[in-house]
Structure formats: structure tokens, C-alpha cells
Amino acid sequence: MKRFLYELSESWKIAVAQMRSNKTRSTLTALGVVIGIVAVTLMGTAIGGIQVGFDKSMAIFGDDVLYVSQWPWKRVDDWWNYRDRKKIKTEYAEPINRIIAATPNSNLVIAVPTSSLLRSVKNGQSEVSNVLIRGTVSDYLITSTFDFKEGRFFNDVESRGGANVCVIGYDVADALFPSESPIEKSVLINGQPFRVVGVISRQGTFLGLFSLDSIVVMPLPAFQKYFSAKSDSDVLVKVKDKTRLAEARDELTGVMRRVRGLPPEKKDDFSINEQQALKSTLDPIKNSIAIAGLFITGLSLFVGAIGIMNITFVSVKERTREIGTRKALGARRRTILLQFLIESASLCLLGGFIGLGVAYVMCTGIGQAFPSFPIQFSLGLVLVSMAVSILTGLFSGFAPAWSASRLDPVAALRYE
Amino acid sequence: MTSDTRLSDSIIIDIENITKDYVMGEEIVHALRGVSLQIHSNEYLAIMGPSGSGKSTLMNMLGCLDTPSSGRYEFNGRDVSSMTDDELASIRNREIGFVFQTFNLLPRADSLRNVELPLIYAGMDPETRRERAAHVLREVGLDDRLHHKPNELSGGQRQRVAIARALVNDPSIILADEPTGNLDSKTGDEIMTLFENLYQRGHTIILVTHEADIANHARRTVRLRDGLIESDDGGFGGIDNLPVEDPLPANATVY
Incomplete structure (x- = not known):
């Protein structure tokens, strides 16, 4: 356990050193994640806002009031049956x-x-x-x-x-x-x-x-x-x-x-309407907007993840001899795997932090420009974004890290 | 590690009839065709041979970087040929100190961190490993270079850092692959003196080289050719195996 902690802290130090020595590259790669996180966070905020606005609008009708009307509060396919009521x-x-x-x-x-x-x-x-x-x-x-x-x-x-x-x-x-x-x-x-x-x-x-x-x-x-x-x-x-x-x-x-x-x-x-019926009519619409929105913005995060994966592959390639040396000195597969996973995850986390900051500023700006638009920037959203960035990093770093951990030490040491 | 106790009767490396085959494209290369060798504690051994003789392959075997295709390899009585990658990593970490021709230091880490690395993989706590690393660096004469990065050090100093790194886990053998290959002759001599001192203090050293005057520092020379041991002077001078044009004055002077 202790050994694992030492390896973890060693991997973290390597990751930080690696990012600092390749500033441009790290920044550009993180930018992909920044954009992805900004998009997803803003979409999450917008969906949260729509939800709050929706609930607020629904509350106007009261949840304990029935409405006797000519038309039902839902789409009807046989409108002619209602028209002549x-x-x-x-x-x-x-x-x-x-x-x-x-x-x-x-x-x-x-x-x-x-x-x-x-x-x-x-x-x-x-x-x-x-x-x-x-x-x-x-x-x-x-x-x-x-x-x-x-x-x-x-x-x-x-x-x-x-x-x-x-x-x-x-x-x-x-x-x-x-x-x-x-x-x-x-x-x-x-x-x-x-x-x-x-x-x-x-x-x-x-x-x-x-x-x-x-x-x-x-x-x-x-x-x-x-x-x-x-x-x-x-x-x-x-x-x-x-x-x-x-x-x-x-x-x-x-x-x-x-x-x-x-x-x-x-x-x-006649029709007897209630808030709940209206809600159940509008909920699927609202949900499909949310899912479509998150899916599309999720794609941009995915592109960011591919960028991280790419750069981690490059990093593994560049440091093949270093990996060989580390293996000769006793680094096990797990150690090497961990090193590159932490590298990609921390790169993603960095992107996530910046992205969240940008998203926060943009949300505040939008909130001030359009006070009527309900903005929801919650702690939950922050935690979810952080979790998503780390997962993105682990996901995109896994393939290159795995290939690094499987490298043959002899071939790696001889690699030019 | 007292200087005069020679545990020459304890066998560290015992290999018997090992072979190693590679597939290169369509062809199978027989890098080793049946090599047997015993290395005792506190030997100073040189493995020589022209390129393609299999000396690098043998070194990789001895260093537990690779496993043989067939044959038996026992390291301190443990069968290495059937070990998993992680078990081999653990043997390398605790029993073998590597010194490379190209030093192989981590470029962005200072001397201290480079030397600490094997101790990190061994799971040693930060204070102890820092102390150990600093101590070993002092032993190789780098007291004032603890916080220098490799690009702030001369070639000889870099190789000293690498030797300190090889020593820090107190390994059973030090395996040096052309340790002077990237150094000028004067610096090379200094490094060889350092190896001599380590040998005098009880370390077991295996040199892999193609240079006879480097091999002459060793007490025993094993020559490889075409994947077989051509000659092994067994540590007794073995003058008949020496190249005629390059007799061995150094060998006699050390004892």
C-alpha cells in the first residue's frame, strides 16, 4: 500500500514535470478538453435552467387545481371531435x-x-x-x-x-x-x-x-x-x-x-385538465432536448479526449527509452501504466478546471445580460464536470498507457 | 561490505546451456546457441565479443531483462527463466544495478532524484531514500552535484550518477554495458578506477565491452562468438585467450 502511494506521488511529479516541460503541447491538448467541458457545462447549466423555469411555470397552474375546459392540454389527433363541443x-x-x-x-x-x-x-x-x-x-x-x-x-x-x-x-x-x-x-x-x-x-x-x-x-x-x-x-x-x-x-x-x-x-x-397532465405532455419534449443537447456537446468532449489519447501515444513513443530505463530499474507494469494514466488524467483535469472557470464566467455574463434566463450553476455541476474530466483522461489515456506498460524492456532500451 | 571478505564460493549467477532465438522478419536468429556460465560473488568479469556475437543478448539475460528460449538460469538460487514480468522487475530492482553506455538518466530530474528512482520502486519511504541516495552520490564523489540536472553535468559526472543509481539498492551484481563507450579516454579511466574501487570493496561487477583495454580491468574474461562461449579464462589470467597484439599488463598489476 505504502509502495503504491510512493508510486502514485512519483507519477504525479512526473506528470507535472512533463506538462511543464511541454507547455505548448499540453496547453493545446488541454484546450480540446477545455472546449469540451465548457460546452458540456453550459449545456448542463442551460438544461438546469430550463428545468427550473419549467417547474416555475408549472407552479402557476397550482398542483391542486383542476381546469374544466373545452380542449384537453395535450396534442390531439382527432381535433374535429373537440371543435364542435x-x-x-x-x-x-x-x-x-x-x-x-x-x-x-x-x-x-x-x-x-x-x-x-x-x-x-x-x-x-x-x-x-x-x-x-x-x-x-x-x-x-x-x-x-x-x-x-x-x-x-x-x-x-x-x-x-x-x-x-x-x-x-x-x-x-x-x-x-x-x-x-x-x-x-x-x-x-x-x-x-x-x-x-x-x-x-x-x-x-x-x-x-x-x-x-x-x-x-x-x-x-x-x-x-x-x-x-x-x-x-x-x-x-x-x-x-x-x-x-x-x-x-x-x-x-x-x-x-x-x-x-x-x-x-x-x-x-368537456375536458378536465391538471398541471400533472400538462407536465407529462411537456416532459418528453424537455427530456429529448436535454439528451440531444448533452449528446452533441458530449461529442466535443470526445474530440478533446481523442486529442489527449493522441498526445499520450506521442509521449509514450518519445519516452520509450525512458520507459525501458525505468523498467530496468525495477518499475513494474502497473507502475508504468499508472504513470501515463495519471499524466493524461491530470492533463484532462487541468482542462476541466480551466473549462469550468470559463463556463462560470460565461454563465455569469449570460445571467447579467439576460436576467430572465434562469441560470443554474451548482456545486453538483462542478463535481460532475471534474469527474467527467478525470474519467475522460483515464479513458483516453488507457490505451497508450497500456501499450507503454507492455513494452519489452530490451526493445525499449534499444529504441532510437 | 567489508573489503577483504571474498565470498568467492557463493554462486550468484548459474546459467546452463541457455539459448535465445529471435524471429527477424522471415528468419530465425540464434543469438545464443547454448551458453553455460557461473559467476561467483565478488567477481570482476568482462564479457567480450564482436557485434553479433550475442554479448548484448547474454547481458539482457544476465540482467533479467529477457528470458531464455531454453536452458536454465538461476539467480541466487532462484529460477529466473520461468518468472513473470513483474517478478523479473522485482529481481532487477533489488539484485541488479545497471550502468548503460548512454547513462540513461532522466533528463528533467536532478542527480538525487535519479538515484532515488530504484528506491521508489522498492517502496522505501522518502526520508530514508533521500538519505541513501545522497550517501551513495557522495561515495562516487558527487557531494556537490546532488541538485544538478544531467545537462548540467559532464559525461563522467553523468556516468557517476548512473553508477550511484546502480549501487543505491545494494545489488548482488553491477551490470555495466560499455560504460566508457560515450566518454573520452581520460574520463573513461576515471570511471574504470571507480569500478576497481567498487570491486575492491566487495561488489560483483560484470562488464560488457568490445574494447580489450577496458576488459583488461576485469579479473576474468569471457569471450563470445556466434552465440557460443569462445573462451573463458576462468579468472586465472588466461593468457592464451588474449589477443596477441594486445597483451595484458594491467591484469598483473592489480593483485
């Missing part, structure tokens, strides 16, 4: 709530109607277009996950009375009221003034596609009064216990069939 009406919320209240031990808590469309929002000369205008009731808060930056949500009285009040998203507030509080100010939608009672704190984007902060929420009667045409309606139903989502789903299906008055032989003419 009756639209979901906000009025369904009332009978659903009645049935829930009448059902003992119901898995459902409350149904909340929502209705949405896109409109421009104005304040004086400032205007924000394509804002999601959503009409709902004050119970909407129960099914939502957002907090308020300032102000409050509209109350039950405003909700029922259809008062011209609204709650605005962070982006809308930022664009229309850059230097003042929007509370108690008015915004114009379709020429109608709405008094702002609250500002929702920042929500970010959904999968980086569109902003969740470009939104205005108002009482449903007011919405219906001004925007009823061409709006899409859903009913959100809060579940009591999210671990019993399947039962809640079955119960809600039964409730909706009663509301719609469907006879038993007819199929459902």
Missing part, C-alpha cells in the same frame, strides 16, 4: 358549487369561473397591447398562487356588483405607471376606465414564451359587460387533498356530466 360557460360554476356543497365528504372545495381575452391597456399616452384580460370572482384567490406587490384583490362586493375595478400584473404596472403607484389610478381598456386596486408581484414568464405579468384581472360581471364576445372560459376547481387528485377528477367528471345533463351512453363533452 359546447363551450364551457362561466355559469357552470354556480351549479358545480351547489353540488359540491350537497355532497358529503366531497374531494372538491370550490369552483371558480374565469373568462379571458387579449386587449390593449392604456394610461394617457402609454399603452400596452396583448394584455390578458381576465374576468373572475373574488374566490379566484383561493385557486391562485400569486402575491400582491401592493394593494389588494377585489372583494366579494365588488365581484358581485361588477364594479369597474381591476388588479394589474407587474409588467402592466411597470409600463403604464413607471414612476408612481398605480393604486387608485385608472386604466383604459376598450375605452372603459377601470380603477386599479392591486398590483400582482412579478410572476416571470411561462416557459420563456410569454409573460405572466401582462395581465389584468377584473370582476366577472364587468368583464361580461364589456368583453363577452370571443372570450374563452374555464372553470377552475380547487381540490381538497392533492394526493387524491384522481378521485377528485372522477368526482368532477360526474358533477360536470350532471351540469351538462349528459345521458350515460354519451361521452364527455
Whole structure:
């Protein structure tokens, strides 16, 4: 064991001396690994970022809320079967709530109607277009996950009375009221003034596609009064216990069939959606992006590994006589094998360190340039990169090191 | 290692009828065709012969760098011919000190580290091996060159480092292959004096050379020709085997 440690430290010294005496060559070879590690690390960071963004976007839907909609949240091949379904009406919320209240031990808590469309929002000369205008009731808060930056949500009285009040998203507030509080100010939608009672704190984007902060929420009667045409309606139903989502789903299906008055032989003419279903639709896409990305960047690391292998072969060739001398002095096969393995591994590790440093700087740069892009530079990633570089070194050094260890000492000593 | 105790009755190397065949392209080369030799402790032996006589092959056999095609080889009573590579490495490490014509020092390591190398492979701890290496370097007269790299040393000094490296593991034999071949005659003489001193202090030395005046330093001369021992003076002068044009005055003066 002790002997092995001495051999190890000897190999390490040789490796360092070798790198120092062949600076250019070592640098160029390590560069291949640097590029590979940078590519893989950045890809890992991007995948981590996508994952975090994905989870964050998914959280918006809440994991204990069921959505009653016309369309399912997945790709359908028979879209014509869905197109002619009756639209979901906000009025369904009332009978659903009645049935829930009448059902003992119901898995459902409350149904909340929502209705949405896109409109421009104005304040004086400032205007924000394509804002999601959503009409709902004050119970909407129960099914939502957002907090308020300032102000409050509209109350039950405003909700029922259809008062011209609204709650605005962070982006809308930022664009229309850059230097003042929007509370108690008015915004114009379709020429109608709405008094702002609250500002929702920042929500970010959904999968980086569109902003969740470009939104205005108002009482449903007011919405219906001004925007009823061409709006899409859903009913959100809060579940009591999210671990019993399947039962809640079955119960809600039964409730909706009663509301719609469907006879038993007819199929459902509505869809009940949930976050999990959306996730399982999007997960394979996300995973295949990750695998493809890692594979392609992995190729560049592989090219780096071939560079290391090549240079280790050259090094073995150049030092054939040295290997012969070492063998004459009593170096065993294992000793020689170890020497060249450590040489290639430390070269790779050096490349890995530099690569990680470069990747870190680039990540920080990207993070500052595009704050919305979620960057994940974790300790785990550092450890994985280091492990990958060492493994790359061992992998690429093995063939040349093996050939060195098998050299015939007589031939090696005579080698010119 | 007291200077006057000659353990001449103990046999270190005992080879019997060994052969070595090489395949070179289509041809089989019979480098050794049946060589028998016994070498005792504290002998000073020269192996001579023209190139192609098989002396290098014999040296590789004696140095346990290679194994014979047939025949028996016992080193200190152990059968070498059937040993694995790693067992041979261990014999070389502990029992044999090599001195090469081209010195074969590690270019980027200083004298001390070069001499330490066999001790590293023997698994000795750093302090002890540094001490040993420095001690042996002092013995060969390089007290002030411990931290010089080979390219900062003269040829003679390099060969001294190599000899120190051969001595450091206290081997049973020192095997020197044309040790003066790359040195001028004056430096060569110094190296031969060093070998003489080592011999006087009880070491067993095997010289491989094609130069008669180098071989003359040895007490016994074995001549090879065409893979066979042509003559072996057995350490008793063997004047009949000496080349006529080059008599051996040195041989008589040493005793």
C-alpha cells in the first residue's frame, strides 16, 4: 500500500514535470478538453435552467387545481371531435358549487369561473397591447398562487356588483405607471376606465414564451359587460387533498356530466385538465432536448479526449527509452501504466478546471445580460464536470498507457 | 561490505546451456546457441565479443531483462527463466544495478532524484531514500552535484550518477554495458578506477565491452562468438585467450 502511494506521488511529479516541460503541447491538448467541458457545462447549466423555469411555470397552474375546459392540454389527433363541443360557460360554476356543497365528504372545495381575452391597456399616452384580460370572482384567490406587490384583490362586493375595478400584473404596472403607484389610478381598456386596486408581484414568464405579468384581472360581471364576445372560459376547481387528485377528477367528471345533463351512453363533452397532465405532455419534449443537447456537446468532449489519447501515444513513443530505463530499474507494469494514466488524467483535469472557470464566467455574463434566463450553476455541476474530466483522461489515456506498460524492456532500451 | 571478505564460493549467477532465438522478419536468429556460465560473488568479469556475437543478448539475460528460449538460469538460487514480468522487475530492482553506455538518466530530474528512482520502486519511504541516495552520490564523489540536472553535468559526472543509481539498492551484481563507450579516454579511466574501487570493496561487477583495454580491468574474461562461449579464462589470467597484439599488463598489476 505504502509502495503504491510512493508510486502514485512519483507519477504525479512526473506528470507535472512533463506538462511543464511541454507547455505548448499540453496547453493545446488541454484546450480540446477545455472546449469540451465548457460546452458540456453550459449545456448542463442551460438544461438546469430550463428545468427550473419549467417547474416555475408549472407552479402557476397550482398542483391542486383542476381546469374544466373545452380542449384537453395535450396534442390531439382527432381535433374535429373537440371543435364542435359546447363551450364551457362561466355559469357552470354556480351549479358545480351547489353540488359540491350537497355532497358529503366531497374531494372538491370550490369552483371558480374565469373568462379571458387579449386587449390593449392604456394610461394617457402609454399603452400596452396583448394584455390578458381576465374576468373572475373574488374566490379566484383561493385557486391562485400569486402575491400582491401592493394593494389588494377585489372583494366579494365588488365581484358581485361588477364594479369597474381591476388588479394589474407587474409588467402592466411597470409600463403604464413607471414612476408612481398605480393604486387608485385608472386604466383604459376598450375605452372603459377601470380603477386599479392591486398590483400582482412579478410572476416571470411561462416557459420563456410569454409573460405572466401582462395581465389584468377584473370582476366577472364587468368583464361580461364589456368583453363577452370571443372570450374563452374555464372553470377552475380547487381540490381538497392533492394526493387524491384522481378521485377528485372522477368526482368532477360526474358533477360536470350532471351540469351538462349528459345521458350515460354519451361521452364527455368537456375536458378536465391538471398541471400533472400538462407536465407529462411537456416532459418528453424537455427530456429529448436535454439528451440531444448533452449528446452533441458530449461529442466535443470526445474530440478533446481523442486529442489527449493522441498526445499520450506521442509521449509514450518519445519516452520509450525512458520507459525501458525505468523498467530496468525495477518499475513494474502497473507502475508504468499508472504513470501515463495519471499524466493524461491530470492533463484532462487541468482542462476541466480551466473549462469550468470559463463556463462560470460565461454563465455569469449570460445571467447579467439576460436576467430572465434562469441560470443554474451548482456545486453538483462542478463535481460532475471534474469527474467527467478525470474519467475522460483515464479513458483516453488507457490505451497508450497500456501499450507503454507492455513494452519489452530490451526493445525499449534499444529504441532510437 | 567489508573489503577483504571474498565470498568467492557463493554462486550468484548459474546459467546452463541457455539459448535465445529471435524471429527477424522471415528468419530465425540464434543469438545464443547454448551458453553455460557461473559467476561467483565478488567477481570482476568482462564479457567480450564482436557485434553479433550475442554479448548484448547474454547481458539482457544476465540482467533479467529477457528470458531464455531454453536452458536454465538461476539467480541466487532462484529460477529466473520461468518468472513473470513483474517478478523479473522485482529481481532487477533489488539484485541488479545497471550502468548503460548512454547513462540513461532522466533528463528533467536532478542527480538525487535519479538515484532515488530504484528506491521508489522498492517502496522505501522518502526520508530514508533521500538519505541513501545522497550517501551513495557522495561515495562516487558527487557531494556537490546532488541538485544538478544531467545537462548540467559532464559525461563522467553523468556516468557517476548512473553508477550511484546502480549501487543505491545494494545489488548482488553491477551490470555495466560499455560504460566508457560515450566518454573520452581520460574520463573513461576515471570511471574504470571507480569500478576497481567498487570491486575492491566487495561488489560483483560484470562488464560488457568490445574494447580489450577496458576488459583488461576485469579479473576474468569471457569471450563470445556466434552465440557460443569462445573462451573463458576462468579468472586465472588466461593468457592464451588474449589477443596477441594486445597483451595484458594491467591484469598483473592489480593483485
